[in-house]
Amino acid sequence: MSSRSPFDTEFTAGLADLQNLGRYKIIRKLGQGGAAVVYLGSDRYIKRYVAIKLSQPTTDRAKERFFIEAQSAGRLNHPNIVTVYDANIYRDFCYLVLEYVEGPTLKKFCMKKNLLPPKRVVELISSACNALDYAHKQGVIHKDVKPSNIMVNSEGAAKITDFGIAQITEKTAELGVFGTPSYMSPEQAEDREVGTQSDVFSLGCVLYELLTGVRAFQGNNQFAIMYKIIHKDPASILDLRPDLPPILDQITRKAMAKDLRERYQSCMAFADDLRVALRGLSGIVKEDEKTSDLVDYVHHVPFFHNFTRDQVKELVATDNIIKVPKGRVVVAEGEISDTFYIILSGKLKIRKGNKDIAWVVDGECFGEMAYIAGQPRYATVVADTDCILMEITPDLVDKLSKEIQFLFFKNFAMTLVRRLSKNPET
Secondary structure, three states: OOOOOOOOHHHHHHHOOOOEEOOEEEEEEEEEOOOOEEEEEEEOOOOEEEEEEEEOOOOHHHHHHHHHHHHHHHOOOOOOEOOEEEEEEEOOEEEEEEEOOOOOEHHHHHOHHHOOOHHHHHHHHHHHHHHHHHHHHOOOOOOOOOHHHEEEOOOOOEEEOOOOOOOOOHHHHHHOOOOOHHHOOHHHHOOOOOOHHHHHHHHHHHHHHHHHOOOOOOOOOHHHHHHHHHHOOOOOHHHHOOOOOHHHHHHHHHHOOOOOOOOOOOHHHHHHHHHHHHHHOOOOOOHHHOOOHHHHHHHOOHHHOOOOHHHHHHHHOOOOEEEEOOOOEEEOOOOOOOOEEEEEEOEEEEEEOOEEEEEEEOOOEEOHHHHHHOOOOOOEEEEOOOEEEEEEOHHHHHHOOHHHHHHHHHHHHHHHHHHHHHOOOO
């Protein structure tokens, strides 16, 4: 196997005096890697800055693949995808003309000293999910999702680039696999057929690294990394960052599931869970940052309209918020339990026998009769959407101040009265 990169000095010597590529004027070099060199250019006709990426395919097959994928990527028109304007050949090089994005890549924010707040991470990855889902619906799979392929423009928006284009080097061609080892999916690492869920896995690896500052899969060489991707699970993000909300650990694990049946079936499903996290838990931050979006979010739930912010803060500190996926039974008819729930987001259906008799939504509570009287559950409650719930037990309430206890009983009594007035049969 040759260790020579397509962009060693002898290969790039011919580009040293490069001033023009067709209608594009070369301004300066932006960067260079093992498989490509990127220039800042100017389109003489349209009068706009562009990024020009040159690569040197090593085989006719690689060159053919370059143009097939350039054509595919050129069809994509999405606000979170870097636009491909043009594709052509210069000497032995293939080059792409791309939208110029001024800003860093997510690689910068994978360093522990540069970690972003969890809320911001979720926003960026959610946008990337939307972009990938759009591409997948156009029949385009990225195949090389990694932090350096996701840029952040001057307005703070995520922009995905390099949709599998010009990624073939001598090494990857000889290995028979495509992608960057640390972010490969198991199916890529095993050189199996790659579908859209491969991008889900890779984006899950990016999410993991942005949250922790640690790569999910590491090794002394690419083969060791690929072995871990196929056979080993990374440490929980909670082991590395105990301050993170458990919902993000659940999402990250599902995105990086090795079994395709357990992994998110689409980037849209991935994004849906991220949006749930964003609504309910993504605001968990350090106290010294003088803010707590989680407290603010809970405080705006109708059930807590008469709570002070400090009272909500005391309640949130008890770590009693849970995520419930769509379709899960939260309480079952006939069971004995003294727990009741307040809905922070989502919708649940109340089922008696085989009949749905009512629905409960944000700000409402359920299970309070079992809590008050210790009676068996009157009905079954099933999540009709993904939900975030606050779980209330007698032990928890006993630990709260008398003022908060009074507000709890008053508010769920009022909620119960309203529900019974609307649905006397419940």
